[in-house]
Amino acid sequence: MSALAGSIPRMMRPTLAQNYRGGFPLEVSTPLGQGRVNQLGGVFINGRPLPNHIRHKIVEMAHHGVRPCVISRQLRVSHGCVSKILCRYQETGSIRPGAIGGSKPKQGATPDIEKHIEDYKRHSPAMFSWEIRDRLLKEGICDRNTVPSVSAISRILRSKFGGKCDEEEDEEELEKKELEESERRAKHSIEGILGDRCEY
């Protein structure tokens, strides 16, 4: 296998899934059914960040002068990952993973356009998003490429005019919800799975 890997360009190599001995690493039964075991015997969820306590441990050990290869072996995290986390920590001073998901804010709703949308809505509160969009085009404020989508316009309107009052929730309430959600997720996440495994 290693001979194969060494003899062909990386791009020509079999996919990772095929590359792993016997397919993807051992699967571990978890509430989500997503846990996998890496070559070091560590459990991870493909595509998801390592739990915070592991990340913290990595940084802490590095602080104490422990070498990355030792950290990797002790925590059963690939050395590439250890290296990545330490690099990020050096650059940003944070052990937290980056924001996963989402897409780039679409170009178009510049502050100027937003101001026009606001104006239209203020003058004609009954105006629909698609009407606003039409008007932006008609008045030459935007062209076909730069005009915001109908949903973008309604989002802008929601943020500017607050939408329905009964839908408004105060921040405390939102925070509480967020906390509950994260707790709920933690129970089903790798963190929960590893919680008692990683006594290190």
Place this chain on the structure above:
DNA sequence: TCCGTTACGGTTGAA
């Protein structure tokens, strides 16, 4: 043996 880098499959969430 160590470690930086990279291709890869996977997850996530805003648009």
Place this chain on the structure above:
DNA sequence: TGTTCAACCGTAACG
């Protein structure tokens, strides 16, 4: 409501 797509994840392997 469902789909798309870009950003991120950790892994294994290369050099």
